[in-house]
Amino acid sequence: MTTPVMTPYRSSQQPGRDGFAQLLRAEWTKFRTVRGWVIGMVAAAGLTALATVALAGTAQNNNSLPSVATGPGGVAATDTFYFVHQPMAKDGSITVRVTSLTGRVSEPPFLGGAHAVQPWAKAGIIIKASTRPGSAYAAMMITGGHGVRMQYDFTGDVAGLPGTVSAASPRWLRLTRVGDEITGYDSADGTHWTKVGAVSLTGLPSTVQAGLFATSPPYLLVRQTFANDSGVGFGTVDRGAFDHVSLQGGSTGHAWSGAAIGGAGASGTVSKLNCPPGQPCAGPLPPAGFTASAGTFTVTGSGDIAPYVPIVDPLGVTFKGSLIGLIAMIALGALFITSEYRRGMIRTTLTASPRRGRVLVAKAIVMGSVTFAAGLAGAAVAFPIAESKLRSNGWVKPIYPVMSLFSGIGLQVVVGTAALLAVGAVLALAIGALLRRSAGAITAAIVLLVFPLILATVLPMTPAQWLMRLTPAAAFGLQQATVRYPQVSSGCLPYHGCYPLAPWYGFAVLCAWAVAGLGVAVYQLRRRDA
């Protein structure tokens, strides 16, 4: 029997760095020392790249590209409207009062007269470099559903006075040119003017075309039900009524002349169903044109002055190849914690680091960083190959502009894909910490992230879009490579790679899910016996 030595024992090990860094290091060591996980992560990155490249390789653009105008800066644009114009030399201004805006829609089924004026039907004044479609412009307009706007060079859009226009509540619009700068004003009474916006149109010639315009985009009826989706555009026209037209700086001796810019207007017939109440309008759609009498102009037009937004988003669709990498990373994220529960090793972990919340956060950071790095590598390798394959498969500019890996949307798609994979894996980790079982956790994470994409293809459009707003799948919007403009109505189907939320908002939805999951998991981990 030994005699107890009563001097207190002193550990020979001096405490190392305290804090979170050592926890991160321990979790990183845990991850990198299981060969299967490292191989799995590399394979996930490789599969992401391979599947993306394969999807780009098969993506054939068999449809003939619609003829679009190329606007300033190379933007693909629709530039079709009826223009009542005369030349304006150098500086000057144009002012007008708009007293009504009415519209007609050809034959869409199930549509009442109330929808006859398209929300983005436009009538107003415009100063345009020339009558060539795609040339630079700035315009003040009244719209069917979005009040007064100042728009310029297709992508620019500034809101002015709200509300619709009528004889009782007219809108006054004014554009002034000083040098290259064009300023837009609006007013409800013609005396009190408000500046809506100013824009500098570089390279504007000294003589420009100024005048009145009217245009109305097709009515898009998207029917999407149960794998039978179809978007049908119906011709529309609108008619704006103007008076108090005054042009300063116009060369004397010029009369107003009318021109259908960018081709013919809409054709089709209007049935009684689609007539505004009390107006006899059945028959063919009225042709584009204008009338002028006693200072009052009516301009009828069809088309749009707006950026052209293609329905299909080939690059965004191609990057859905990362789904294969995603499910592998979901599995790794879940296994990173559930394997500890399965072997009882969680007790060793919690004995070494009794502050449990920090353990889980360290795990999440390590998992998130590793998946982000792997995903970024996979996506960055795939991007240039996929880009060039898409080009050679017929997806060409100006509708499908060339993208760079290092800036703008290209960068967003690549970094976004990596971020999506990383936060997806963290969400799986959180679910794994909650359920403690790998099969259940992996299933739950895949159902949350991938199943909404399946359900969205079979649901009608509105619930499908809600699904893409509320579920973690909203983050797939990060892979959207087509710019969507609020001033263009287009059928936005998840099926075509279009998401209702702006890309980083969609990502925020996924992050919110992951943070909430981690929060509940930390709470449970601290509350429950290990």
Add this chain to the structure above:
Amino acid sequence: MEATIEITRLHKRYGATVALDGLSFTVMPGQVTGFVGPNGAGKSTTMRVILGLDAADEGSALIGGHPYHTLRHPLNHVGALLDAGALQPSRSGRNHLLWLAHSQGMTAGRVDEVIEQAGLEKAVGRKAGGYSLGMRQRLGIAAAMLGDPGVLILDEPFNGLDPEGIVWMRGYLASLARQGRAVLVSSHLMSELQDTADHLVVIGRGKVIADAAVADLIAAASGDRVSLRTTARSAATAVLADAGATVAVTDRDTLTVSGMAAERIVALLAENSVPFSEVAGHHATLEEAYMELTRDAVEFRAATGGEVTP
């Protein structure tokens, strides 16, 4: 910090099952404290509560006066081996120790030291999934020793060790205690504890049954019994019983006599010409001491619980 474990009135229930029922004891530095009790007595639960893995409903478990979860580098104070199988099978033994070292801010150098101490040099490069139970125990000991802690908590460390390993473990635990550490070892192998433990805490149904030095327990269990080897069993029984001793038959030619010193027995037998070949003071084993204690515990339970012992 004092290398002690103080357990005070721990209560813990899992649903309807009472696991710990007001458990109190103290583990002192400089000695090996054996922690024994029947299966389900609450040994593992107690160890998990000490390590902050399970939360007690009432009471406290302190390491040197501090709750475990407040320790900054816990492995520098407490080393624990709960379940030798708690390993990721596809990770090598060395890498298992490495992540654990990193969690305490320690370096790979320390990992190699403990590997050598545990005699694991040959196995550590292999995947832990392929280890024998004995190798896992050694790896668990190495993990517990990483921080060179003053307190060691080991759940059944002798499990799965070969005889050579058992000898090694015994010596190792004793040397750790001699260095001034508090060593708490649970085991069901009483014979191992007899040679290793200095102090014994016996629990049953979540309560402490005995908390005493091993030497005292054995002395108490041995009592003043004397074993007597004789061919004349009935004659000897008659003589000794007449003189006031209690005599019990243990074997064909062996009697156990209590209530009488050995010298007096020899004198009486010689006086009455009863032949005998051997008279020896009886030395209880730890096993016997333990059985006696837990038998009492069973009776105690029966009395309070209203159960009838068969």
Add this chain to the structure above:
Amino acid sequence: MSRPGLVRWSSAPEAARDALHAEWTKLRTVPSTGWLLLSAIALTVGVSALTTAIVKCPASCGADTTKVSLTGIELGQAAVAVLAVLAMSSEYSSSMIRVTLTAMPRRSAMLAAKAAIVTGVVLAAGALAVLGSLLAGRLFLPGNGFTAAHGFLPLSLYHAPTVRAAAGSVLYLALIALFSLGVATALRDSGVAITVVLGLLYVLPVIGGLILNPHWERRFQRYSPMNAGLAIQATKGLGKLPIGPWEGLGVLAAWALAALLAGGLLLRLRDA
């Protein structure tokens, strides 16, 4: 030397019956079985009810009401897959497979017995899930405009294509279970197996639906297990389907058979 009286030579049918009995006892005595079957039913009926409640005619008058009512199968199959994967992989995670193979050394017979029992419980739960879904469709669809005025009759089991879709959906779930069981037998680890199963079920259709190439899109729809298998639910526009209802279910059956054969072969060849 064994005494003859203690050796019980069982005939082949008896051995099969014993194996079935053993696997049934194993499956029913794990609490997760009940919960997973319950969630399979709840998820199927829940999603079906939700879908039938939000789809409206005239906006979606082109819909195939029977198929709409059975939408929930697409989610319910996840619970079925987990059940079938765990039926095998849990034996490996707990090393119980050694006990099982000691008691039933004929490994293929053991796998067959397990497959039969899993199929049995999935068929039973699947029937409840499908009936619940159709009931939801019958309750909600007429209120959403799917009325005689638009050419819709209430869902009914007197309508032969609906019966085919309903029975086929139950079979679909059973085949998903067999497929999952086969994959789990081949891969052994529950996490890896469920990832592979759900990857094939969910990711293939998404990628197939996005592929911008009609030729490849059609291939994906014809040969991916979920797209092909769910063709059995169609009751309208059969001529336009990429694959016929029974042919589609046959494709899924081929997937299940291939997985089971691979699993069975590996089970025989590998050390347990």
